[in-house]
Amino acid sequence: MLCQATRLAAQAHDGAYRKGGRAPYLLHVMETAEIVGTMTEDEDVLAAAVLHDVLEDTSVTEEELRETVGGHVTELVLAVSENKRREQPAEMTWRLRKQESVERLLKEPRLEVKMIALGDKLSNIRALQRDYGILGEQVWERFNNKSKAEQGWYYQAVTDALQDLNVYPVWHELANLVWEVFWQDRDSDQLRFDLGQSRAERDMALLW
Numbered sequence: 001m002l003c004q005a006t007r008l009a010a011q012a013h014d015g016a017y018r019k020g021g022r023a024p025y026l027l028h029v030m031e032t033a034e035i036v037g038t039m040t041e042d043e044d045v046l047a048a049a050v051l052h053d054v055l056e057d058t059s060v061t062e063e064e065l066r067e068t069v070g071g072h073v074t075e076l077v078l079a080v081s082e083n084k085r086r087e088q089p090a091e092m093t094w095r096l097r098k099q100e101s102v103e104r105l106l107k108e109p110r111l112e113v114k115m116i117a118l119g120d121k122l123s124n125i126r127a128l129q130r131d132y133g134i135l136g137e138q139v140w141e142r143f144n145n146k147s148k149a150e151q152g153w154y155y156q157a158v159t160d161a162l163q164d165l166n167v168y169p170v171w172h173e174l175a176n177l178v179w180e181v182f183w184q185d186r187d188s189d190q191l192r193f194d195l196g197q198s199r200a201e202r203d204m205a206l207l208w
Contacts (some may be wrong), residue, residue, distance in 0.1 A: 005047035048076035152182035
């Protein structure tokens with residue numbers, strides 16, 4: 001199963017690169033699976049981690065995915081896939097899409113789905129932390145939403161939504177990197193406000 005998933009991911013992401021660089025995108029999905037592998041040895045979950053972006057970002061269809069890796073893996077991929085709303089500019093829908101993602105995680109009962117989300121976000125923020133150390137504030141120019149505050153809200157909200165996984169070292173790595181990238185340079189009053197806003201939005205989503 002994992003070999004099939006890796007072959008499909010390699011074909012689907014062929015020619016794609018990480019934001020702002022020349023690192024093949026395949027490295028991101030493989031790193032995501034490696035992170036997930038520190039939490040589970042379930043091959044279906046690892047396969048879904050490798051394939052977590054194929055429905056969002058490539059021409060692979062749900063039907064093709066089901067034919068290749070089966071229903072269980074496909075359902076896991078669907079659970080972590082965003083509705084991209086491609087008929088609208090990405091920067092116009094960013095906040096809505098991210099809010100929907102956070103709400104789904106807050107309501108998601110399956111730990112394996114949360115593991116894939118954690119692997120994805122930890123891989124992303126590892127790369128972000130490296131690039132931030134080189135580019136500084138210019139790093140935000142590569143994103144659809146160029147606001148550091150908005151990006152910080154999203155990463156903090158996801159980290160909070162994944163607290164069920166705080167028994168694993170990789171959750172703490174995510175939390176520490178979110179702190180380092182977004183919060184450690186804030187003065188204490190602003191920090192309390194920003195973190196309070198993030199958690200308030202999270203709690204409101206729980207009521208929906």
